Structures are given as C-alpha cells and as structure tokens.
Amino acid sequence: MASLLRLHPWLATGPAAWLVSREVHPGVAREAWAKGLPATLRAGIHFDAVHVSAALVESRVASRERGAVEAWFREGGIAASVIVSRLRDRYTALVPPDTAAGWDVAHTHCLGATRRTPYLAVPVPTRRRPPGAFWLLPAPDDDGMLCAAERLRELLGGAAAR
Incomplete structure (x- = not known):
C-alpha cells in the first residue's frame, strides 16, 4: 500500500482519502482508482446515495447539456457530490x-444502511469528464460537501412521493 501511495499521493488526500476513510478495506478502492477504475464503496456509513434517472433530471432542466444540468444543481443549492453514470442514464x-x-421521492432510489444492496460504484475522485462514470460536481472531501437531502428533494419537487 505504501508504494501505491508513493506513486499516487493524491489517493491519501482530499476526496480520495475522505471517501474511503470509513471503509473496511480502503486499499481495494485505492487500487481501483489508481488503475482509473470505479471503486465499490458501501453506502450507509459515510454517506447514502440517491439515484435519479437522467430522464427525470433532464426533464426538469429541459436540456441534456452538461452545463445546463450542472447549473440546475448549483442553482438548487447543490455544489458538490453528484456522479454521472457511465451510460449517462443516471445521476x-x-x-x-x-x-x-x-x-x-418517486422515480428515485436511495442506497443506505437500510437497503439490501448498499454498494455504489464510485468513479475516480478526480474524474470530471467521460469516458466512464464521472463527477458532474466535485467529489466531497468532508461531510459538509454532501448534498443536503432536503435541497435535493426540493429540486425534484415535481416528483410525487411514493
């Protein structure tokens, strides 16, 4: 592990360090990221994860353009911690x-400790563009950078409760 961190010092700082700080086997995630691959992290410990279909988000934004979607999240008070899936079909x-x-919230799915499959593929924390999954908004490096659940709920306001 020490040699991996010598080769890739960014794995021990900022978002890369924070995202794995409560993982049982952080080295596995670091190895994946060092290879440019997503790491499988468990939701429900450090964070939960809300999956929203791209169709729902893009219907609210009235655009598929990255800049418009990013602006929509930011205008709604969400400035970090949003991932775009590899196929661009989910945020x-x-x-x-x-x-x-x-x-x-209807048409969404939230992963956390109370769910049966709480695992999430998390892209390399510095990946901000395709190919593959990427961070639309910066990866978090502390609890304060997580999306406020109520703001996300308000942004998705047109989605009726289940």
Whole structure:
C-alpha cells in the first residue's frame, strides 16, 4: 500500500482519502482508482446515495447539456457530490447517512444502511469528464460537501412521493 501511495499521493488526500476513510478495506478502492477504475464503496456509513434517472433530471432542466444540468444543481443549492453514470442514464447524489430511511421521492432510489444492496460504484475522485462514470460536481472531501437531502428533494419537487 505504501508504494501505491508513493506513486499516487493524491489517493491519501482530499476526496480520495475522505471517501474511503470509513471503509473496511480502503486499499481495494485505492487500487481501483489508481488503475482509473470505479471503486465499490458501501453506502450507509459515510454517506447514502440517491439515484435519479437522467430522464427525470433532464426533464426538469429541459436540456441534456452538461452545463445546463450542472447549473440546475448549483442553482438548487447543490455544489458538490453528484456522479454521472457511465451510460449517462443516471445521476447519483451523495447525501448524509440515514437519508435512505426516510427517502420517499418517486422515480428515485436511495442506497443506505437500510437497503439490501448498499454498494455504489464510485468513479475516480478526480474524474470530471467521460469516458466512464464521472463527477458532474466535485467529489466531497468532508461531510459538509454532501448534498443536503432536503435541497435535493426540493429540486425534484415535481416528483410525487411514493
């Protein structure tokens, strides 16, 4: 592990360090990221994750253009912690732990400790563009950078409760 961190010192700082700081096996995630691959992290410990279909987000924005979608999130008070899936068919917002227990927004799915499959593929923290999954908004490096669940709920306001 020490040699990996010598070759890739960014893996021990900022978002890369924070994202794996509560993982049982952080080295596995670091190895994946060092190879440019997504790492599988467990939601429900450090963060929960809300999956929203790209169709829902882009219908609210009235655009598929990255700049418009990014501006929509920012105008809604979300400035970090949003991932775009590899196929660009889903946005994932990292939210505070325990959000999944009370999440009830239709056409979304929240991963957390209360869900049966709480694992999430997390792109390299510095990846801001395709190919593959990437961070639409910067990866978090502390709890304060997670998306506020209520702001996300308000942004998705047109989605009726389940």
